[in-house]
Every structure is written in structure tokens, then in C-alpha cells.
Amino acid sequence: MESATTKKTAKKDFRKLILEGYKNHVLEHGTAPKSVFKFAKDLKMKEEEFYAYFTSFDSIKSAVWIQIYEDTISQIESQEVFKEYSAREKFLSFLFTWIEELKKNRSFLLSIYGEGSKGMLSLPKEISDFKDKFKDFANEIILEGKETEEIATRPIISDRYDEAMWLQVWFVFKYWLDDRSPRFEKTDAAIEKSVNLAFDLMGKSALDSFLDFAKFIYQSK
Template sequence: MENTTAQQPSTVDPRTAILNGYVLHVLEEGKEPASMFKFAKSLDMQESDIYTYFTSFTAIKSAVWVSIYDATLKQLEEQEVYATYSAREKLLGFLFTIIEEWKKNRSYLLSLYGHDPKALKQQFPEEVKAFKGKFRDFANELILEGKETDEIASRPVISDRYADAMWFQLWFVFRFWIKDTSPGFEKTDAAIEKSVNLAFDLMGKSAVDTFIDFVKFMYQSK
């Protein structure tokens, strides 16, 4: 969702007007509105109009996160070459693309998460849960693809945690990026590449897996 810089035209649907209005308020005030009543008044709406779409500011923030996810996935799927990517390349593509979406909303995200150490320490802010659910679905698809191509190894118990590991990696990238002051966020780019390569090296078939397979083979061949 891109930042808005003007009052919403009448052609914008109410849900989008609420989202854009909320982002605009945070950008201008550096914090969320004091109350839903005041927020509705600033949009020339009734408070009950907002409750038709969102029951709290947390729900609005959640919708902003989901819109960022949807925009990221849309950009990826519009690239014909994306379908030919390996699981590793798809995760890299997702992370580099979502960084671009975050950049469009950096001032908004900094206002909410950049000045509060507690906000960055939280692994699961309430408003990020829907975004997390969508990303986990995406991660599980990558894991299935990776297993089919032997890019990712199937391991008892551990395999069930791969999607969680990818989520922690995404949240790590967000927290790294929100604090990154390097030109062009070049340090974040490096962090993405190094962390994804490490993750897939760990999830891939290692010498230990090969040894275990050999031992099993020898035992079953007796």
C-alpha cells in the first residue's frame, strides 16, 4: 500500500479511504489517532462507518500489512521468469521485492516500529498475525517445491519447523532493515543473501544426511 499525500477523492471506496487515511494520519502525526471517533471525523465519516470494515486500529494496521504482502506477491507472479525459479531463488525474490514495498511505506513503518525498542523485540505483534499467516502459506509452498527437487531435505520433526524458520528470517530482515542506515540499504541486501543462503544450506541435504542414509542402507541390507 503506497502512502497517500492528499485527501481521498469521492471515487475511492470507503475501505481504501480508511486505510489511506490511517497511514496519512500516522505520517503527519507520528502516531495513530487518539480515538476512533476523532479518526472518523477527520475522514468526514461516522464512527459506525469505520466499524463496518474495521473494529480497531489494530485491524487497520493488520490490513496495511496484508496489502504489503499482496502487492509483493502480485509483483512476483507478474514476472514470467519467477515460475522457473528454485525455492531458494523464490525466497530471495520475495524478500528483495517486499523490501521495495517497505521502502514505499518506510516513514509509516518507522513511526510505528522504528522508535520503540519493544516493538522490534516482539516476534508476533498482533497486527502482523494475518500477514504472518499468508507468508507461512507461501513458505509451505516453497518447502514442498524444495522437497520435490531435493533442494530441501525431509527430516523427522525438524521439517515441520521450516516454515517457522522462514518466518523468523523474514521478521529478522524487517528488524534489520528498519534500523539500517547504510546507503541504499545495502547492508540489508547483504543480510538477505547471506541469511537465505545459510537457511537453504541448513535445510538442504548435508553430509550428515548422506551418512545416515548410508547407515540405514547398510543396516537394511543385512
């Protein structure tokens, strides 16, 4: 009788087979498979077996994005020093590590997104789960930043900080797709400059200090 552990391992390997098979097909042919039936047949499985793991090719692409995200989080959280980082440093660490994980899939990502990267204004639907997970991570950073006063709390605007950080992530991805510099040096510079600008804007500015002072003077009358 097959044990539960064996079944779990088999299931995990089968899912991996589909993921790797899809990526290999895209890399070899430059496009997604034409049909689930043909793709499953090439992997020597039945079509209904494919649907036990994924509902569509878009769901496979979504799983690739989630895997890259989870590998990134695993990498940064395995470093003891990460816990001591400021909010700005944590976001920088995420982006630099995320780019390293993206590099492992660059040919695949270029095959899917490379041609239309400049005109990719709307978010592809397979990115939505990754976006949700990232925004949860971003909100943790934002909360820590507010507690240490590295990030200023502002009416209405504060509620959009996570979306602003997501836009940076998407900007970095599109920039990296088009980056042809050695070792992607321009992407590294773009990350550092954009994050520094974002945290300067989210931090307490001279304008905030002036408004606080004006409020103090008004209330002191």
C-alpha cells in the same frame, strides 16, 4: 438507482480513504489517532461507518501489512521467470521484492515500529494475518523444494521449516528498520546471506548422506 458496480467501487474507495487517512495521521502526528470517533470525524464520516470496514486501529495496521504482502506476491508472480526459479531463488525474490514494497511505507512503519525494533521480541498482534499468509506461501516453496530434493525431508524438523522461514522474514524486517546504509545495501546482503544459510541447512548435508549410508549398511547385513 445505484448499480452494484458503483456500490462496489464506492466501498473500495471508502476503505482506501480510511487506510490512507490513518497512515497520514501517523506520519503527521507520529502516533495513532486518539479515538475512532475523532478519526472518523476528521475524515467526515460517522463512527459507525468506520466500523463497517475496520474494527479497530490494529485492524487497519493489519490491512496495511496484508496489502504490502499481496503487492509483493503480485509483483513476483507477474514475472514469467519466477515459475522457473528454484525454491531458494523464489524465497530470495520474495524478500527482495517485499523490501521494495516496505520502502514505499518506510516512514509509516518507522513511526510505529522504529523506536522498539531492537526490543521487539514478541510479534505485534496486527502482524498475525500477514504471518499466516506468508507461511502458506512458504509451505508452497518448501513442498516444491522437497520435490526437487533441494530441501531435505527430516523427521519433526521438516514440520518447522515454515516457522524458520518466517523468523527470517521478521529478522529481515527488523534489520531493515535499523539499516542506515546507502540504498539499504546491508539489508540486501543480510537477505542473501541468511537465505543461503537457511537453504544450506534445509538442504541435504554431509550428515544426511552419512546417516543414509549407515542405514543402508545396517539394512544390508
